[in-house]
Amino acid sequence: MKPKYDIRNALRLHRVKAGDMTQQELADRVGATRQTIMSIEKGRYNPSVGLALRIAKVLGASIEELFELEEEEGDRDG
Amino acid sequence: MKPKYDIRNALRLHRVKAGDMTQQELADRVGATRQTIMSIEKGRYNPSVGLALRIAKVLGASIEELFELEEEEGDRDG
DNA sequence: CGCGGTAGTAAAATAAACTTTACATTTTGT
DNA sequence: ACAAAATGTAAAGTTTATTTTACTACCGCG
Secondary structure: OOOOOOEEEOHHHHHHHOOOOOHHHHHHHHOOOHHHHHHHHOOOOOOEHHHHHHHHHHHOOOHHHHEEEOOOOOOOOO | OOOOOOEEEOHHHHHHHOOOOOHHHHHHHHOOOHHHHHHHHOOOOOOEHHHHHHHHHHHOOOHHHHEEEOOOOOOOOO
8 A cells, every 4th residue: 555645865865965874874863763764765654754854954944955745637526 | 463554643723723534534535434544634544645645635735744653752763 | 606785676564644534623604 | 691612632543754784686806
């Protein structure tokens, strides 16, 4: 079952920009596991806003820069 | 078990600001239930960044305005 | 080639988000 | 006071995030 709200993320881009940090390093700094970072980078799920906030802080970016709503065409009910 | 990283939110404030929308109205517009909105407003858990993004869009605010990391003093390992 | 570090994948288990339903309390309008 | 709408709480259930563990592939280095 795919998530209700798809998001696109530029995590990897910003991770590299922020000093070419490794996944493990980022994971440590935000208090998550490498697999969690992996899964987010790969778009397998969207993190909690708490984790997203911490990632944004470490990467020196805004959440809006990091994560973006997928525009789903023709699938909206409004 | 309380969440690992507490967040503070100004959801209610912005909900009122954005035309005094009811919880139900906001819930409908973001595709969630009223209870979900309630729980977020009451700080019972932090939503996914996907839902947070949709809320921010509807309320015309940034995620950073809506949700803020709780600064926990003396609980960091680095 | 063998080694260490990084990245990709996956399965099982646990924690947390989110839904559904139901009921109590407060607020608002008449 | 009464009714209706909005808010608050809660329990049980489903789905998704996150962890833990483990294995594979790629790359630079000796």
